[in-house]
Amino acid sequence: AEKLTQAARYERNEQRQGYRSGHYSRNLTTTSGDVTLKVPKLKGISFETAIIERYRRRESSVEEALIEMYLAGVSVRRVEDITEALWGSKVSPSTISELIKKAYVHIEDWRNRPLQGGRYPYVYVDGIYLRRNWGGEFENVAILVAIAVNEDGYREVLGAAEGMKEDKASWVSFFQWLRGRGLDGVKLIVGDKCLGMLEAVGEVFPEAEYQRCTVHFYRNVFSVTPRSKVKLVAKMLKAIHAQESKKAAREKAKAVVEQLRSMKLKEAARKVEDGIEETLTYCDFPSEHWTRIRTNNVIERLNREIRRRTRVVGSFPDGNSALMLVCARLRHVAGTQWGNKKYMNMKHLEAALEDASIAG
CATH class of the missing domain: 3.30.420 (Nucleotidyltransferase; domain 5)
Structure with a gap:
């Protein structure tokens, strides 16, 4: 926040670009479990963290693991149970369905790939x-x-x-x-x-x-x-x-x-x-x-x-x-x-x- 506003907390100077407006909490599911992040809120300047994308609630590695579990033969219900046991939070069936739709795009590309085996x-x-x-x-x-x-x-x-x-x-x-x-x-x-x-x-x-x-x-x-x-x-x-x-x-x-x-x-x-x-x-x-x-x-x-x-x-x-x-x-x-x-x-x-x- 100091770097973006070019001013420390409560500091007033000519180079100041914006103002602090507190923070909000974001939950993120990682391979180590759920973590709560404090994300700065700023006025007069836009801010997006480079650590997590906007609206993202899970690490990409977690999403990949969920997709692989489903495609490997694990039922949706079992995926829910496994995520709760590993990371402390249960992933909903609708979330899994959305992730599977993403995977299907890559599968469709593979299905229509040119055959190059001679x-x-x-x-x-x-x-x-x-x-x-x-x-x-x-x-x-x-x-x-x-x-x-x-x-x-x-x-x-x-x-x-x-x-x-x-x-x-x-x-x-x-x-x-x-x-x-x-x-x-x-x-x-x-x-x-x-x-x-x-x-x-x-x-x-x-x-x-x-x-x-x-x-x-x-x-x-x-x-x-x-x-x-x-x-x-x-x-x-x-x-x-x-x-x-x-x-x-x-x-x-x-x-x-x-x-x-x-x-x-x-x-x-x-x-x-x-x-x-x-x-x-x-x-x-x-x-x-x-x-x-x-x-x-x-x-x-x-x-x-x-x-x-x-x-x-x-x-x-x-x-x-x-x-x-x-x-x-x-x-x-x-x-x-x-x-x-x-x-x-x-x-x-x-x-x-x-x-x-x-x-x-």
Whole structure:
């Protein structure tokens, strides 16, 4: 105050710029707890402290901690309890909601970032359904998720977007969005056989092949198999994908179809006969990669992590809230060892592509 007014308390001089008018108290939540600050009040001169911004009630480090707690899977109620235990004051749900909105701006920037990992030979896609409370009625909202293995062999989260349902239009829009952000060099897309998936792949990525997830394929066959025979049928199906060539796998599949028919499992036999070819695309790629490109397990693990967090929330007020929380978890996982550890040796694919070009 003396520096700003250029006068000590009660001093009168020609250089004086303003007058003291007492002070007011400001509460500030810090990482060490609540503190009360005395802020000078001046007349005839404006004053803002450089220590805390106008209207700020918390240190930025406290706000960052609150956001990280929520995005890490801590419920709003638990965040309230934790803040009271750590800093002596409870942060209200409305305050947390405002902070989360700030975080969502950064998450949206990350979601729409340009893809700069070079070429992405292997892409995995899936849809995860979450509950939305719309006017008191609950309905499902689909969040479409894509990850990839880049040309250096590392996993990368490509992105997520809201789709009203897993139909062709949703997948085409999703794939076009990814392509527009720089998704290139795709050789194989792995996913479940949902409505329109195969057509969408052919339309947006005509240069890529489609691999139907073998795990989802098995589940589809099990859905028409008596429970007492599921273990036996599972063993039969796994034997198909244990073969060392596509030709051998096709021959084994024919034998399995006949065996299922002899067991009076006609519907299961039909599903195997109609769908087996889509599950054998991986055989066209290096055998060293087979176990990691014939299933969607790599993305299913991410989905489990997402569900662990979304279970805390229960239902969402709208689709964008669901999308933002999913993206927050994806961004978090991408920054861990999951995204920093090499997943595949891509030299095997490079050699196979070079041999194919020479043969061509």
